[in-house]
Amino acid sequence: MPELPEVETVARQLAPSVAGRRVRGLEILxxxxxxxxTPQLAGRPIASVERSGKRVLFEFGPxxxxxxxxxxxxxxxxMTGRLLWLERAAAVPREHLRARFRVDGGxxxxxxxxxxxxxxxxxxxxxxxPVGVEPLSPELTRPRLASLLRGSSxxxxxxxxxxxxxxxxxxxxxxxxxxxxxxxxxxxxxSLDGREIRRLLVATRRILTxxxxxxxxxxxxxxxxxxxxxxxxxxxxxxxxxxxxCRRCRARVERVVQQQRSTYHCxxxxx
DNA sequence: ACCCTCCTGTCA
DNA sequence: TGACAGGAGGGT
Numbered sequence: 056m057p058e059l060p061e062v063e064t065v066a067r068q069l070a071p072s073v074a075g076r077r078v079r080g081l082e083i084l085x086x087x088x089x090x091x092x093t094p095q096l097a098g099r100p101i102a103s104v105e106r107s108g109k110r111v112l113f114e115f116g117p118x119x120x121x122x123x124x125x126x127x128x129x130x131x132x133x134m135t136g137r138l139l140w141l142e143r144a145a146a147v148p149r150e151h152l153r154a155r156f157r158v159d160g161g162x163x164x165x166x167x168x169x170x171x172x173x174x175x176x177x178x179x180x181x182x183x184x185p186v187g188v189e190p191l192s193p194e195l196t197r198p199r200l201a202s203l204l205r206g207s208s209x210x211x212x213x214x215x216x217x218x219x220x221x222x223x224x225x226x227x228x229x230x231x232x233x234x235x236x237x238x239x240x241x242x243x244x245x246s247l248d249g250r251e252i253r254r255l256l257v258a259t260r261r262i263l264t265x266x267x268x269x270x271x272x273x274x275x276x277x278x279x280x281x282x283x284x285x286x287x288x289x290x291x292x293x294x295x296x297x298x299x300x301c302r303r304c305r306a307r308v309e310r311v312v313q314q315q316r317s318t319y320h321c322x323x324x325x326x
Numbered sequence: 327a328c329c330c331t332c333c334t335g336t337c338a
Numbered sequence: 339t340g341a342c343a344g345g346a347g348g349g350t
Binding site: 057058061109131132133134135169171172173216217218225226227228271272274294316317 | 343
Binding site: 087134135151167168169170171207208209213314315 | 329330332333334335
């Protein structure tokens with residue numbers, strides 16, 4: 056569940072369940088998750104859970120008595136990572152379990168089939184902040200987007216996947232946003248005019264907002280312990296719709312490969 | 327700015 | 339067997 060709407064969904068579902076609970080311990084079962092500075096967590100409360108870019112950001116408060124500084128953990132789910140909150144007594148799925156937080160009243164599990172997920176620890180929120188701009192923040196104005204795009208000869212679809220410009224977009228929503236904006240994925244990012252940039256901005260906000268409302272996109276039929284399952288797949292206009300007719304202009308949706316990743320677009324209405 | 331790679335699983 | 343999968347860091 057890896058793009059902005061899916062990560063937002065995870066953070067929103069997790070926060071009320073775990074915020075305020077005290078951590079008893081952390082077991083890292085997959086050495087790939089060690090970033091060399093895995094700290095002692097025992098006794099620290101989970102102060103907050105939020106989304107930052109495509110990562111779930113956990114804030115751990117100070118433990119009673121000892122450490123006074125808070126601690127931040129950014130969990131990147133990458134392709135197949137999941138964070139599962141299980142109340143005590145729930146059956147624990149062992150398959151692909153990569154890390155386990157023992158928490159008062161339950162367990163927070165990190166499950167990740169492909170093992171691409173990452174943990175990164177930070178001492179401050181600022182250090183944990185991503186470089187790119189949050190697409191739904193008021194910071195992303197049209198002039199700001201224009202300045203991000205300016206001078207880039209990169210094709211707009213791969214440009215949207217860069218996390219050092221905008222954060223949170225991935226392969227599904229990049230294609231969906233360009234379709235909603237009526238923009239060809241092959242356009243050079245820096246070649247968009249003012250009206251096109253406006254369309255891109257409006258489409259970005261609209262698609263992401265709708266996808267968050269739908270709790271994201273879920274392809275697998277996997278049901279996790281909290282029943283998090285998105286429904287945005289119902290609204291996909293081009294992604295994984297190769298050969299089907301465009302809902303807007305009836306042309307057939309095409310799949311092409313850009314930088315070794317699939318791009319779906321409608322050659323009829325994406326100029 | 328682009329290609330490869332990391333890892334595991336599923337599907338044709 | 340090979341292509342592909344919601345991602346991105348490292349190397350050229």
